[in-house]
Amino acid sequence: MNIRRICALYFSPTGGTEKIARFVTEELARHLGGEPAYVDFTRPENRQSEYRFAEDDLLVMASPVYAGRLPNKLMPVYASSIFGSNTPAVPLCVFGNRNHDQALRELVLLLEGNGFQIAGAAAFAGRHAFSDKVGTGRPDGADLEQMRVFAAKAAEKLSKDAPLPPLDIDRSEIGPYYTPLKEDGTPAKFLKAKPxxxxxxxxxxxxxxxxxxxxxxxxxxxxxxxxxxxxxxxxxxxxxxxxxxxDADFLSHVSMLEQNYTARSENQLLL
Missing domain, CATH: 3.30.70.20 (Alpha-Beta Plaits)
Incomplete structure (x- = not known):
């Protein structure tokens, strides 16, 4: 493939997803050449436009994981704003050391449905937005090395003069969001909580x-x-x-995460 332009688009309220998106994008650019462009989808004004990509573009799209899926208030915006024309893409999800659940599969299917072909997809662990004790230090050196390997393998696929084969993933219907739990294992209800x-x-x-x-x-x-x-x-x-x-339920959920999800979670790479 002849990649003319690499563009990274990310939603990253606390900066963790942006850091990973930029690292992977820079690694891809190092192999494929060119200076990447960046779209910070976190900024409301950047979500007012449509983004259309050509066949010789490469989109790196990165989203945080909220309750095991793509953020429910962002999912419709992703679907109505980002379009390809047989465009290669590298979807990334960043999860807070608990589990990415269905988010990566959801992002892959969304991009395929909007005209993209997937060169590779990955879910990487980061520090949890709710607590410094969950995902502490992620991404660390081992994570960055996995990102380098992932980007190199995706770039190798993209450098070949051949269509990208469909990614081997489960294409069944996406299930419900993960239910946050309190310390006692009952559902934590904090939808109306505000800072x-x-x-x-x-x-x-x-x-x-x-x-x-x-x-x-x-x-x-x-x-x-x-x-x-x-x-x-x-x-x-x-x-x-x-x-x-x-909010009591929110704080109890944070405590549950700190009690159960401090052990290192593994990244997932799909190529």
Missing amino acids: LADPGKCVHCGTCAQACPLHSIDAGTLEAVGLCIKCQACVRRCPKGARYFE
């Missing part, structure tokens, strides 16, 4: 409002007034550590 601001720490810099990918924090009052997808962008990016959640 709060500690008035003793908050300096009204507005970083949280700027970081929110759904524009759900009022720029004047800095109160969470719209839909919250629990991405933790406001919490992670606040320079004063003033943002936090106090």
Whole structure:
């Protein structure tokens, strides 16, 4: 294949997915040549346009995993905004050391349905957005080495003058989202939970409002007034550590993750 342009498109509220997307994209560019372009799909203004890719483009699309699937508020936007024309693609999912469940398969099927052919797909572990104790240090050196090998093998497939064969994956219907659990094993119900601001720490810099990918924090009052997808962008990016959640079910779910998912989870590479 003659790859004219490499473009990475990623949704990354706390930066982990962006880091992995850029690393893999740079490795692909090192093998295939060219200077990659980047689209930060986290920014609301970048989700207002359609993105159409040609047969000689290469799309690296990276998404975080939310409850074992693609983020439910982003899935319709992915499907209605990103289109190929027999375009090669490398889908990536980043999960918080629990499990990527069905997210990678979901992203592969979405891209195939929108006109892409898959050169390779991978799910990589990262630090969990909810806790520094889950996925600590991921991606680490071993992860980066796996990314290098994955990118090299995908680039080798792309360098051949032959159509890409369909990826060998389960193509049955995608199942339901994972149900978050509390410490006692019962469902954790925190859909309506929203972040709060500690008035003793908050300096009204507005970083949280700027970081929110759904524009759900009022720029004047800095109160969470719209839909919250629990991405933790406001919490992670606040320079004063003033943002936090106090919802009991949410905190119990975080404790459950810290008790059960600190052991190293393995990445999945599909080529």
